[in-house]
Amino acid sequence: MTSSNLNSRRNFIKSLTATAIGGSTLIVSGCNNIASSSAPNKRKSIIKKGSVIVFQGDSITDAGRDKKRENNANDKDALGRGYVYSIAAQLLANRPGDGLKIYSRGISGNKVFQLADRWDKDCLDLKPDILSILIGVNDIWHALNGNYDGTVEKYEKDYRALLEGTFKALPNLKLVICEPFVLRCGAVNDKWFPEFDKYRAVARKMSKEFHALFVPFQSMFDDAVKQASPSHWAGDGVHPSMAGAQLMAQEWLKTVMIQRG
Numbered sequence: 494m495t496s497s498n499l500n501s502r503r504n505f506i507k508s509l510t511a512t513a514i515g516g517s518t519l520i521v522s523g524c525n526n527i528a529s530s531s532a533p534n535k536r537k538s539i540i541k542k543g544s545v546i547v548f549q550g551d552s553i554t555d556a557g558r559d560k561k562r563e564n565n566a567n568d569k570d571a572l573g574r575g576y577v578y579s580i581a582a583q584l585l586a587n588r589p590g591d592g593l594k595i596y597s598r599g600i601s602g603n604k605v606f607q608l609a610d611r612w613d614k615d616c617l618d619l620k621p622d623i624l625s626i627l628i629g630v631n632d633i634w635h636a637l638n639g640n641y642d643g644t645v646e647k648y649e650k651d652y653r654a655l656l657e658g659t660f661k662a663l664p665n666l667k668l669v670i671c672e673p674f675v676l677r678c679g680a681v682n683d684k685w686f687p688e689f690d691k692y693r694a695v696a697r698k699m700s701k702e703f704h705a706l707f708v709p710f711q712s713m714f715d716d717a718v719k720q721a722s723p724s725h726w727a728g729d730g731v732h733p734s735m736a737g738a739q740l741m742a743q744e745w746l747k748t749v750m751i752q753r754g
Contacts, residue, residue: 538750539623539667539706540584542591547598547621548577549608550628550671553732554599566594573597575733579742596621604632604643605651612655617662624659624666625745627710628652629673629692630731637684645691652695656703668705669749672696674714676723681730708748710741 540546545566548554556575563571567585572578572595581595598615600607605628608615616624632648635641660666673692675681693711700707717726717740726737733741 540588540591540593540750541622543593544591544622545594545596545620546584546623546625547596547616547619548580549616549624549626550599551603551631552599552601553630554597554627555601556597556599556738558597558599563596563598566596571597573599574738576738576741576745579739580745583742583746599627602631602635603628604635604641605629605648605655609651609655609658612658616659620663622665622667623669623749624663625669625671625708625749627671627673627708629696630675633685633689633692634680634731645688645695648692649695649698652699653702656699660703668700668703669708669745670696670700670703670705671708671745672710672712674711676714676718676727676730678723678727679729679731706748708745710744713740713744 553575554573554577556573556577558573558577559568559570562568565571567581569578572581577595577597577599584593584595596619598611598619600611600615608626608628629648632641632643633645636643656668659668673689673696675685675689697707699705714723714726714737717737721736723730725734726740727733
């Protein structure tokens with residue numbers, strides 16, 4: 494191999510190497526892009542050695558998890574088959590010596606008030622250092638199909654009350670709020686809009702009020718559908734496919750693991 498070819502190959506390999514964080518290498522690609530840092534000394538992660546990380550939400554977070562095993566940290570069956578599993582797998586592979594404990598407590602069908610009903614057991618008792626919440630799609634979906642009398646105003650009120658109580662109990666908590674999302678296929682049609690955008694706006698508003706990291710899932714999927722059909726990412730427009738869940742994991746890791754210090 495010539496010197497020129499060798500240099501080209503080295504440059505190519507460097508372009509595929511993600512930023513090293515805390516002694517581990519994190520791949521956080523989007524659809525076609527590898528996120529890297531030009532100034533890694535100005536980047537940090539909220540995830541520390543020994544961090545307890547709890548994921549909360551509805552069926553997207555639940556993803557078929559084995560609830561009988563939910564008290565077992567890092568248990569593959571207890572984490573379901575969705576984005577939480579992919580996040581946990583990446584973190585535990587990249588940081589094997591950090592003693593991370595990862596739990597999923599998402600429950601299918603949940604709305605914000607139902608998170609509140611089980612919050613002591615499924616959040617506060619776990620004493621998380623990092624809490625990630627993805628909630629909102631059922632708050633509108635169940636209202637649209639007549640099974641719930643909720644409104645975006647109720648969503649905001651319930652969400653704020655939940656977070657206020659959480660920080661009273663866990664003042665040092667690091668919070669991650671994920672943007673609710675839908676894709677225009679399957680169960681999702683024009684009647685969802687523009688009302689659904691108001692729910693997204695509330696989630697972003699909560700992230701600002703409570704100084705949380707915000708994971709822009711809707712924006713991510715809006716970009717993704719430029720490369721493949723909505724059904725490729727979420728067949729019914731709500732529940733992500735294997736590809737959609739992996740994309741979510743990458744976006745979450747990019748937000749949480751690489752942030753400006």
